[in-house]
Amino acid sequence: MRKVSKRACTKVAGCPAFSCDADNCAAKKFGSHKPAVDTSTAQLHNHIWYHGTKWRRLRLQQLAKQPLCQRCLVFEALSPGHHVDHVIAHQGNAALFFNSRNLQTLCLSCHSIKTRREQAGEVLDYRSGAEVVIGTDRA
Structure with a gap:
């Protein structure tokens, strides 16, 4: 052989x-x-936009306006928020990405929970002081 x-x-x-x-x-x-390398449009915009001056300024404004985790506040806990989250995923849409009304402040653990639930098809909003499911992809 x-x-x-x-x-x-x-x-x-x-x-x-x-x-x-x-x-x-x-x-x-x-x-x-x-x-x-993922070269999808959304991934390219994520990389470019998250490292830009406009996003950094918007992020700091959000953290100054709402320094506490908005999900923790729903459960009557006080935790500093370090993550500025898009309520509705922008998926490469500049209007959604840079819209200050589409932002909420979350701590690391709440951001992880929200991301997992988002991957399961839910869109969660904590800005009103309650957990609001504003959309779902489930049939």
């Missing part, structure tokens, strides 16, 4: 597989290829 030396994938840059040959990429066949 002929011994075949393993070589790196030549089909897709950055493929970690060594079982690839010119005709068959094992990683591609089993769907384990992941792009090295």
Whole structure:
């Protein structure tokens, strides 16, 4: 039996597989290829906008206006807020991203909870002093 030396994938840059040959990429066949960089419009805007002067100014204004976590206040707890959160996810929409009325202040744990629930399809707003579900993607 002929011994075949393993070589790196030549089909897709950055493929970690060594079982690839010119005709068959094992990683591609089993769907384990992941792009090295997410270049979606929303991701590009996230990177550019979150590091810009306009966002930094807007974030500081929000923290000055509402320094406490708005979700903690709903549960009668006082926690400093460090995260300025978009109530409605902007998804690359500049009007939503830079709209000061679309912002709420959250602490780290509340931001994590809100993000998990958002990924499950809920849109949560704590600005009124109560937990308000303003939308859901569930059928």
